[in-house]
Amino acid sequence: MKDAAIALGPPLAVVLALLTLLAAAVVRLGELGSGRDVLLAAARAVLQLAAVSLVIVAVLRSGGLTTLFVLLMFGVAALTSARRVGVLRQLGWFATAIGAGVAPVLTLVLAAGVLPPRPIAVVPIAGIVIGGAMSATSQATLRALDELDGRYGEYEAALALGFSDRAAALEICRPSAGQALIPGMDQTRTVGLVTLPGAYVGMLLGGAGPIQAGVTQLLVLIGLLAAQAVAVLVAVQLVATGRISRAGRRGVRCR
Secondary structure: OHHHOOOOOHHHHHHHHHHHHHHHHHHHHOOOOOHHHHHHHHHHHHHHHHHHHHHHHHHOOOHHHHHHHHHHHHHHHHHHHHHHHOOHHHHHHHHHHHHHHHHHHHHHHHHOOOOOOOHHHHHHHHHHHHHHHHHHHHHHHHHHHHHHHHOHHHHHHHHHOOOOHHHHHHHHHHHHHHHHHHHHHHHHHHEOOOEOOHHHHHHHHOOOOHHHHHHHHHHHHHHHHHHHHHHHHHHHHHHHOOOOOOOOOOOOOOO
């Protein structure tokens, strides 16, 4: 398995730099966004992974430090999601949505004993589930708010027909927000046929057999689906009740 590991050295650095520049150039020249954002994201990834690599050994030796590390991941996920949507002052509600998705998944797999309560097992699974819930929350919230902004007339029409604020908002934003689940659904449908996800490959590189790697990946995928479904549901409800809204924009009127 050592022969399958990524080779460290100058060629790797060159390849990473070229891929980053390619992505930044395509984004900028194709007017898909800011190429600078791509460069900054890549630079942050390098620095953050370097920092994690330095502290992860100490973290994995202590149950207390592992708990703090998972909480740190959760806090950063909530902060990132709130910042992505542009409503940082409502950080607590993003933490609520992400936590609602993550908590039952981690609780169930630990309580059932299918995931060993050891730091080396908990940290990567928790990170994957938290990251998936974060992405789904961000996408669902953005879609829901955009729908309410773009179809505000339909929202008011629903109110005129006797719908409550919450029910009228859900009629408008729920279908679009639900599309945030599509990437996870597609990944689950095509696993093993189109892609071999990270948990599977990582287990193989770590010396596990194909069956054990497959079972681990299945647990990750199904856990992600559950976490994302709950997170999206809670996020949509928070938008529909006006707890998450954009400042200075038309939105749900809370009564």
